[in-house]
Amino acid sequence: MNTISISRRKFAHLLGAGAAAAFVRPAFSSAKLSEHIGATGGVVRLSANENPYGPSPKALKAMTDSFGLACRYPDEHNNVLIDRLARLNGVNHDQILLGDGSSEILQAKINGAEVVKVPLTPTFAHDLPRMIAAAKGGLIYVCNPNNPTASITPKDQLRDFITNTPRETMILVDEAYFHYADSPEHESVVPLVKDNPNLIVARTFSKVYGMAGLRCGYCVAQKETMERMRPYQMWDSVNIMALAAASASLDDPDQVSTGQRLNSEAKMFVISELATAGYKTIPSQANFIMVDCRRPVVPLIKAMKEQNVHVGRLFPALPNHMRVTIGKKPEMETFVSAFKQVAA
Numbered sequence: 001m002n003t004i005s006i007s008r009r010k011f012a013h014l015l016g017a018g019a020a021a022a023f024v025r026p027a028f029s030s031a032k033l034s035e036h037i038g039a040t041g042g043v044v045r046l047s048a049n050e051n052p053y054g055p056s057p058k059a060l061k062a063m064t065d066s067f068g069l070a071c072r073y074p075d076e077h078n079n080v081l082i083d084r085l086a087r088l089n090g091v092n093h094d095q096i097l098l099g100d101g102s103s104e105i106l107q108a109k110i111n112g113a114e115v116v117k118v119p120l121t122p123t124f125a126h127d128l129p130r131m132i133a134a135a136k137g138g139l140i141y142v143c144n145p146n147n148p149t150a151s152i153t154p155k156d157q158l159r160d161f162i163t164n165t166p167r168e169t170m171i172l173v174d175e176a177y178f179h180y181a182d183s184p185e186h187e188s189v190v191p192l193v194k195d196n197p198n199l200i201v202a203r204t205f206s207k208v209y210g211m212a213g214l215r216c217g218y219c220v221a222q223k224e225t226m227e228r229m230r231p232y233q234m235w236d237s238v239n240i241m242a243l244a245a246a247s248a249s250l251d252d253p254d255q256v257s258t259g260q261r262l263n264s265e266a267k268m269f270v271i272s273e274l275a276t277a278g279y280k281t282i283p284s285q286a287n288f289i290m291v292d293c294r295r296p297v298v299p300l301i302k303a304m305k306e307q308n309v310h311v312g313r314l315f316p317a318l319p320n321h322m323r324v325t326i327g328k329k330p331e332m333e334t335f336v337s338a339f340k341q342v343a344a
């Protein structure tokens with residue numbers, strides 16, 4: 001069988017802006033690592049929704065402490081992290097599957113599969129009824145909060161959608177940006193896994209835990225669903241450093257709350273500066289914003305790059321919007337001054 005496996009970057013590209021997808025005949029495959037350009041001196045990198053504050057000090061120490069284990073296969077450490085995640089999510093050990101980043105979970109073999117993109121609603125929520133209609137027994141991908149719009153789909157709508165979707169249609173809810181959402185209209189769908197065998201929820205250590213370069217993510221689903229995914233996974237795909245860092249991060253009571261606070265402060269600063277300059281943003285529930293530039297964004301992306309400020313690529317469904325990751329406050333100050341200059 002001829003299969004095509006797609007990287008996270010290609011996956012995101014496939015979905016594009018303002019769209020969700022329904023994959024017909026879904027399956028899962030092992031991941032290809034995404035390419036990243038390293039942060040270089042002088043460049044303000046606001047292009048990949050990374051966490052600029054990095055991993056918890058406890059994670060850094062755990063990695064150093066695990067240097068001596070680099071010659072061993074990491075099976076026991078897999079199990080330690082799985083146990084921790086099972087407790088955290090209120091599920092059993094066999095309901096957690098680790099991945100080399102959540103991308104490994106998100107991979108879909110699209111061998112001949114029809115991919116249907118469904119535009120978001122005018123309030124940038126997922127158009128769930130249209131997604132059900134399009135899925136025809138395939139897989140529906142719901143990113144909540146959504147990338148690249150940073151918007152959310154209201155919790156009641158999402159709950160009803162999961163409850164009412166026919167069981168033969170799989171639903172993959174990507175909660176990569178879960179920790180940054182503070183709206184009362186947002187909630188995790190992990191608690192719905194117990195009653196919905198067709199639900200898979202993906203999480204990552206790449207965002208609030210600041211571990212994008214380490215590659216660790218996981219998903220939560222019912223045991224039988226896991227058994228269907230496992231054969232497509234690489235053996236021991238999460239390395240010892242990532243496992244040690246992830247477990248230690250969960251021990252740090254400050255990592256999530258500090259990350260949320262710093263993100264929210266820098267986000268408020270940049271939104272208010274942009275508003276004063278006359279630019280609107282889509283209400284953001286994530287660690288990035290979508291700025292309405294009121295003109296085609298591509299020349300602006302290029303001009304920002306010339307100022308050493310890297311922002312997100314073009315998302316074709318929103319050709320006038322610039323996706324900007326929320327960096328540290330001084331980085332956002334640099335962004336604001338470069339943006340005002342190039343947009344003048």
Ligand SMILES: Cc1ncc(COP(=O)(O)O)c(C=O)c1O
Pocket residue numbers: 008012048049100101102103104143147174176203204205206212216217
């Ligand atoms: C929608 C979405 N899902 C998942 C991820 C995280 O992927 P990974 O866990 O492979 O780093 C990202 C990162 O940019 C993302 O935007």
